[in-house]
Amino acid sequence: MERTSVIIIGGSLVGLSASLFLAWRGVPHILIEKHRGSSPHPRAIGFTETTLEHFRTVGIADHIPQVPPQTRLRRATVTSLTGERLAETDWTPGQSARHSGELSPCTGASIAQDKLEPILRQAALDRGADLRLGVECLSFGQTDAGVTVRVRPLDGSPAYDIFADYLIAADGANSPIRESLGITRSGVGHLRTLRSLLFHCPQADAALVSGIQQYEIEQSDFHAFLTTYSDSRWVLMFDDDRERSETELHTAVLRALGQEMPFEMINTGRWEMAGRIADQYAQGRIFLAGDAAHQLPPTRGGFGANTGIDDVWNLTWKLQYVLAGTASPALLETYDAERRPIGWLRHQQTFSRPDYAKWVGSDFIPDTLLSDESMEFGQLVRSAAVIGAGRELPAAASPVEWAGQPGTRAPHLWGRRNEQRLSTLDLFGKGFVMLSEDPAWLSAIGDLPIDGIAVGRDIVFASDNAFSTHFGVGAHGAVLVRPDGIVACRTNMQANNDLLRKTFCKVAFAKTAL
Known part of the structure; x- marks a missing residue:
């Protein structure tokens, strides 16, 4: 064995x-x-x-x-890829799915x-x-x-x-x-089974200059969804579970394209539209x-x-x-505590949005729609490995509103370390990290397995108040960040070795003492 x-x-x-x-x-x-x-x-x-x-x-x-900065994913309802554009829709009504260069070092x-x-x-x-x-x-x-x-x-x-x-x-x-x-699993369950066709069509790529990547095809007797993999491969999704002959598939592609173009059919697919959370x-x-x-x-x-x-x-x-x-193995219990609510949040947000809301039954109670940046950067996790993420807080919010709230992803902020430009996110990953402007907090680390970062010395930001604004602590406070980049806790109290030791043991080890 x-x-x-x-x-x-x-x-x-x-x-x-x-x-x-x-x-x-x-x-x-x-x-x-x-x-x-x-x-x-x-x-x-x-x-x-x-x-x-x-x-x-x-x-x-x-x-x-990575996609160019400020690129956003766009979808339009059209008569065909080369035909009339009827309307443009957003994933979250009233919002464009635009990448924000201020919230992440990545796009x-x-x-x-x-x-x-x-x-x-x-x-x-x-x-x-x-x-x-x-x-x-x-x-x-x-x-x-x-x-x-x-x-x-x-x-x-x-x-x-x-x-x-x-x-x-x-x-x-x-x-x-x-x-x-x-x-067992819960959720909206099975909604529909759909068919798709993957095909190769370099000439169709010319349509992408419009900036639209997803197309809802609406014709009087033909409805489908067309999108690209940005490598001359396109996928045509039908709105039913009917098996089509090769001739029918060929005709459907030409109707979706709107004009004669050479293309090669690669393979067909069949997938289930469903929502189930373990x-x-x-x-x-x-x-x-x-x-x-x-x-x-x-x-x-x-x-x-x-x-x-x-x-x-x-x-x-x-x-x-x-x-x-x-x-302690008790730390592993926080996986379910932290990730399952995120699964449910995403289930609810998916089926509350227009794309899928039309397919769920009347017994589904939609959630208030959250912004794209809240869902991407502002989800909150609660568990024994976080101090200060109370039940009174929302499931997600803008990272600007959170400003370093425990239980959320640590804010991205550009700074310089040893003359090298880096994101605060580049400080996290291997182990626990504590950031503070107060040298006393760094001294309080002692023999704890924490990497201490002196703000203003080890990493320098463009403005004096950048750290306090983004991480929500004052000049004598400190922030402890987990190896996964989640803020474990923060304080504005004066440096205290005993407090840090007890806090660290709670969030890192699910123990009361080392």
């Missing part, structure tokens, strides 16, 4: 991201994936600023082409999933990951001591067992692991991530793949700390 610290089942976007993050943190693990490569259908395409921030931290953001990426996955795969391998492709999971079982997984290579080699301390189930919306655990994200030593935890339809907010990548960014540092014996 082989032995490792973590086993990941599923090697698509979320599983590969988990592997990359664990490898970057030096955590031994094995990834099991039955396919040898990426899906022939590119699937996801939009990756948010937050996702790119995670990739920036582990050193691969430069390998992923997001428009890259097809089948092109991003090889980048993640190679980056994980370069950092020491053990990726076993063409291997299927046959069964698993867990005890108080760990998880045993039986796997079988698809090349005919014998099956064998792997024992791990923990397991991450990134095995998709139909997750056999989740089903075997008996974990009622538990963890059971024992097994954690659900990605579609196994939350099944959501494609959205302009990227609430599917990006949410899954954020899941494992939250989970992997906690696994690192627990496996190293630094933190």
